[in-house]
Amino acid sequence: MKETPEAAFVEQLGLIYQGEGMPRIAGRIIGLMILDARPYSFDELSKALKISRGSVSTNTRMLERFGVLTRVTVPGDRQDYFKLSKQPYSQMLERQLEKTRRVRSQVAEARDRIPADHAVTRARIDDLIRFYDVVTDTTEKALSQFAESPVRKRG
Amino acid sequence: MKETPEAAFVEQLGLIYQGEGMPRIAGRIIGLMILDARPYSFDELSKALKISRGSVSTNTRMLERFGVLTRVTVPGDRQDYFKLSKQPYSQMLERQLEKTRRVRSQVAEARDRIPADHAVTRARIDDLIRFYDVVTDTTEKALSQFAESPVRKRG
């Protein structure tokens, strides 16, 4: 696999993930699975992407925790397999949403530590909080949109 | 400035920015200006945040390019001043939106490089593209929401 459009797609997804502050390898795993949505064995991931088994372990586990990957096992086969979970993109949005909520509440707590007589300052922090609220709300709307049309598996 | 809730807020915004993959210093500058929305001189930023002039230069210029900061000058004063621009949060959303659009079009191009007979593969990439579309649409909606109530300056 070299220089094919498929390989380029995998690399691109790696870069996209990296751009989002996540490990490049995680993106490449996803890329591979988008191209061909079948279960990949632990070993196959290591070989196909030319990455160490340690990296396969850490990244699959992380993606699993994110709800993007599902670990499947096959009776009679000792290897672990991984495949994209049902709504991988929704899952990512969900994680992002959680992060935003977390940050929002941290900011809100910081706001409350500002002396109450600094009304103007507090009000300005409120603007920031309101910003997070808008982001949260619209992200939720986006999510519900996915729930309606579940990436339409069948017409 | 040490250990005050205000200082903690500034540091927190630094961490938030860092968490978004941006320089921590940029976040601290923003934090400072949210606390007190007045123009800060180049030198004042350097001293208040204990950062080198080089860092002030790079980060203010970056934030300026992002539309988050506005550089203002005062007649008779050779220093540059910086303040938050009108809709700093909208500006950030706007930049994020541009980034999403960019990524989306890259993915779309990658998709078109996949041989046309791999219909199933293409269809799966389409799901990803559709995901970006939803994110883009909802971000736009969020932005228009800000346009309606401009951080409400007056009740």
Next chain:
DNA sequence: CAGTTCGTTCAGTCACGATTGAACACTCAT
């Protein structure tokens, strides 16, 4: 003109997270 005061640039350093690879523990087959 020389001397200041600015902001920018850039080579060098530093910090941090990603990645590797070896050691490890566990399971299964014989």
Next chain:
DNA sequence: ATGAGTGTTCAATCGTGACTGAACGAACTG
């Protein structure tokens, strides 16, 4: 029990981007 096959962990390395500080040029002052 031994050995092969598995996934995890972790110390060490690597890569990247943030940050510094010195050198610089431009704009002003006298």
